[in-house]
Each structure stands twice: as C-alpha cells, then as structure tokens.
Amino acid sequence: MDWTEIRADWPAYARVIAQRWPEVAEADLLALDGEREAVIDTIARATGMERTVAGAELVEWQMGEPPVDVLMDETRDNANIRESARHIPEGEDPLADDDAFGDERVPDPPMGRD
Template identity: 45%
Template sequence: MKWHHVQANWPAFYEAIVEKWPEADDADLDEIDGDQRAFVAYLSEATGQEPEEIREEIREWLRGEIPSDVVMDPVHDNHSIALSSKYVPEGEDEYADDARFGDDGDDDDKDDD
C-alpha cells in the first residue's frame, strides 16, 4: 500500500497504527490528519526513536495489508471497479447491473425439477 491510501482513509487506519505503535493516541492521530511528516515527528517523540528509524518502520508497515474497512469503503471499491474496466469488453459498462448472471436474488429463474 502507499501513503496516499493511508492519508485518504486516515481514521480507518487508527486501529492498525495503535497495534503497531501502542504509544499512539486516537486524539493525537485526529490532529495529525494523515500528514506523514507530522506522523513521523509524533511517533519519534512518543517512542523516543530517531525519525529515520520511524520512517523505516512506516515503510515496513506500508508493506502490510490495507484494513478491511478501507477495502470495503465505497470510494475504494469504486476505484477498484474502475481499474477493472481494462478487463471488461468494449461497449460493456463495468458499473452495470449484473442481473443477467442470476445472482441478484431473483428466484423466478430457478428450475423446479
């Protein structure tokens, strides 16, 4: 993941941040509001580590998974759908209803054998 994912969904990362850096506090994270420089400075002060050590920890942390509440966010989901458009045949809308696939809860099409 990239920092822009974190910055765009800052509150959704609080749990993951506190899990990695237990010294972090939600109220302080609110004030940081996704600013990476402020986050590095804050963690450096909170942990007593040098800023370069914190930057390396953040780089390592960014290699992890995006939290599920970020993945399930409609903005992220719509972005993923838009990216999938390269796999959708020309003339077909990637946002179109998929009713023709039979998974929209329409029970009328079931065979009664």
C-alpha cells in the first residue's frame, strides 16, 4: 500500500490501524489526518515501543494488501460504484429490462406450496 493511498482514505485506515494496534485510540489517529511520522509517534507512545520499532511495524503492515474493511468502507461507496462499471460488457445497458430471464411475469407460489 502506498502512503498517499492510505492518506487519501484516512478515516477508513485509521480504524484498521486502531484494530492492529489496540492501544492506540481511533480518535487520536483521526486527528493526525494521515501524517505518517505523527502516526509512528502515536503508535510508539501508546504501545511503549521505541519509535524505530513502531516505524518498522508500520512499514511491515503497509507492505500487505489493502484490508477489505478499507476497500468496502462506506466512505468509498461512490468510488466502488464507479469502479464497478468496468465489469459491464461494452454495449450492455445496465438499466435494460430483464424480460430476457423470463420470470418477471410469473407470480411466486403461495407460501408453503410448490
């Protein structure tokens, strides 16, 4: 993960970092607005580890894939919807009528009956 991406989605990443280092308060992380050096200082202070160790742990965490919690965070809803357009084949209208499936006019059977 690139830190510029992390900083762009800071509220979502702050939650994940607070889960990774539970000694760090999420509110404290949110106030840092994604400033990397301040995040390292906050992790070091909250956990009692040396700053270099906290920095190394943050780098190790950063080398992983973006957490699903971040990718699916509600702050990214609009971006995720825009990105989903890549999966619609060219020429297909996503708002087209689904009559081609043939079951729109068939009523559902009553409850408990086949």
